[in-house]
Amino acid sequence: MSRRDLVLLTDHSSTEGTREAMAVAARRLTGREPVQLDARHFMTGSAACTGRIEAVGDGTVRLEAEGRVVTTDAVVVYEIPPHWRPAFAHCQRLLRASGVRSLGTDVEAWRTATEKDRTVERFTRDGVPHMPTITLSRPTPEAAAEAFARLGGDVWARPCVGMGGNDVFHVTDHAQLAAAARHYADLGQDWLIARDARNFTADGRRHQYRVVVLDGRAVRAVEHVQPDPDAPCNECQGASSTTLEIDELPPGIAELAILATKSLGLPLAGVDLAAESGGVVFEVNVHPAFGRTLGVDQIAAPYVAAHLHS
Numbered sequence: 451m452s453r454r455d456l457v458l459l460t461d462h463s464s465t466e467g468t469r470e471a472m473a474v475a476a477r478r479l480t481g482r483e484p485v486q487l488d489a490r491h492f493m494t495g496s497a498a499c500t501g502r503i504e505a506v507g508d509g510t511v512r513l514e515a516e517g518r519v520v521t522t523d524a525v526v527v528y529e530i531p532p533h534w535r536p537a538f539a540h541c542q543r544l545l546r547a548s549g550v551r552s553l554g555t556d557v558e559a560w561r562t563a564t565e566k567d568r569t570v571e572r573f574t575r576d577g578v579p580h581m582p583t584i585t586l587s588r589p590t591p592e593a594a595a596e597a598f599a600r601l602g603g604d605v606w607a608r609p610c611v612g613m614g615g616n617d618v619f620h621v622t623d624h625a626q627l628a629a630a631a632r633h634y635a636d637l638g639q640d641w642l643i644a645r646d647a648r649n650f651t652a653d654g655r656r657h658q659y660r661v662v663v664l665d666g667r668a669v670r671a672v673e674h675v676q677p678d679p680d681a682p683c684n685e686c687q688g689a690s691s692t693t694l695e696i697d698e699l700p701p702g703i704a705e706l707a708i709l710a711t712k713s714l715g716l717p718l719a720g721v722d723l724a725a726e727s728g729g730v731v732f733e734v735n736v737h738p739a740f741g742r743t744l745g746v747d748q749i750a751a752p753y754v755a756a757h758l759h760s
């Protein structure tokens with residue numbers, strides 16, 4: 451294969467669908483089929499870790515997996531689920547050391563975004579507005595109750611590493627707090643509690659924004675509205691979603707998303723944030739999911755293009 455083959459490295463067990471959008475963008479931009487490799491072959495500690503990766507000089511790498519061998523100067527990395535990122539770090543380091551074109555090789559930036567306790571620490575350092583948050587690690591009931599009281603008794607609990615709004619709870623009394631504590635202890639997970647952002651519409655529904663930032667610019671904006679005030683305002687948890695023009699966002703929201711992305715050092719990110727409480731960031735997603743229609747034009751095509759020689 452020629453060194454101009456573009457490699458698309460994603461977790462093929464993921465069902466999010468962004469891999470296909472990236473492939474569409476790659477075909478459109480290069481006129482060729484990208485070489486799609488399963489990132490699980492390059493994850494240390496996984497049974498499927500049979501891939502090989504080797505720098506061959508001059509900004510190129512040789513990747514070998516499932517009997518396929520490709521030498522390339524551009525590797526698009528996407529759709530690596532949060533829990534698998536530590537196992538993928540070794541591959542990222544090899545890619546970075548090889549000098550291959552890739553926007554997915556910054557282990558530290560991924561870790562800071564993926565581990566939400568680290569995200570909050572970074573935001574505090576850089577002055578990125580967020581709700582007051584306390585990290586808990588198998589707390590005693592007294593320690594959990596004390597943190598809960600300190601934040602005002604109306605908080606959201608979430609695991610330090612998670613996705614899809616799973617294992618996220620609105621906690622407003624001590625029974626819910628104890629249930630959340632048991633839940634995270636059973637999962638063996640550290641967790642965070644943060645003061646409720648009061649992100650309500652005039653008619654009492656939750657709402658928030660997802661802004662995707664690429665290369666310091668907001669490229670996509672979506673508003674989520676959740677009728678259940680106790681459920682995460684997240685499409686997977688039943689929120690509706692409306693695509694907005696960037697200039698339809700409330701004042702300062704695009705700038706806040708850009709600030710959060712820059713603070714974490716990510717080239718691309720999907721930032722979840724609310725305009726209430728002065729404008730606050732909930733979290734930053736390393737590989738935001740997006741739809742095929744607008745998502746290819748807004749995200750996948752410019753992301754893939756950034757990997758190609760101009």
Ligand SMILES: Nc1ncnc2c1ncn2[C@@H]1O[C@H](COP(=O)(O)OP(=O)(O)OP(=O)(O)O)[C@@H](O)[C@H]1O
Nearest residue numbers: 581606612613614615616644645646647682683733
């Ligand atoms: N302090 C808060 N106030 C109000 N809502 C909150 C707060 N913290 C979290 N939430 C809600 O819980 C949701 C899930 O939290 P978070 O985004 O950290 O989890 P996730 O599992 O990574 O979700 P995603 O699928 O969006 O990446 C937030 O998007 C928001 O709707």
Ligand SMILES: [Mg+2]
Nearest residue numbers: 612613614735
């Ligand atoms: Mg997330």
